[in-house]
Amino acid sequence: MVTAFLKKKNTYLVITIFSLFSCVVFDSTKIASVTQQVYCIATVASLIHITGMLLNKGVLTVRPKLSQTSFFVYALHPMVILKVSCLELAIALTERMFFASHYDAGYILSYLLSPLLGALLCLIVFAVLKTIMPRFLNLLTGGRD
Structure with missing residues (x-):
């Protein structure tokens, strides 16, 4: 590629x-x-x-431990949990952090950084699940651990 x-x-x-x-x-x-x-x-x-x-x-x-999370981030980022997805939450947070409703620069920063924050939120969920429910995480990811 x-x-x-x-x-x-x-x-x-x-x-x-x-x-x-x-x-x-x-x-x-x-x-x-x-x-x-x-x-x-x-x-x-x-x-x-x-x-x-x-x-x-x-x-x-290449970080092998981080590459294990790619499928999980792909699957989780659009998934709605408790009425909001990781990506929607990231967008809302960055828009407020950078005052996107008031400044064009804030909107651009939000637009660029919200996917990174969304992925970070997914990685946090992955780490928590790996710590407290590793077998469930294994089931969710199809054995990718």
Whole structure:
């Protein structure tokens, strides 16, 4: 995958930046529903390329314990628990932390940081389950422990 995305790396980066700007400018409009999809696809391609490059240079290393959590984060982040998902909670928290309703910069920070906070919340749930209910976690993740 890294090799495939390397061929058009600059294209993906430009599309990512342009679509992020479009998502912010056209928020809550019909255009935003399209630009969000484009943003997600281009960002994944950009991040795969950037991550591959950082791994090759030795800046990043693979952490096996963290890689065990990838399926759990993928499955849990949109799941509604107690009327809210980890991602929804992260969005609400970052919007309030950065005063997104008052400042465009706060909205952009919220938009960029809420997925990271959502993933962190999922990792916290994973760690808690691994500590207090490891067999249940094993069942939830299909034996990925």
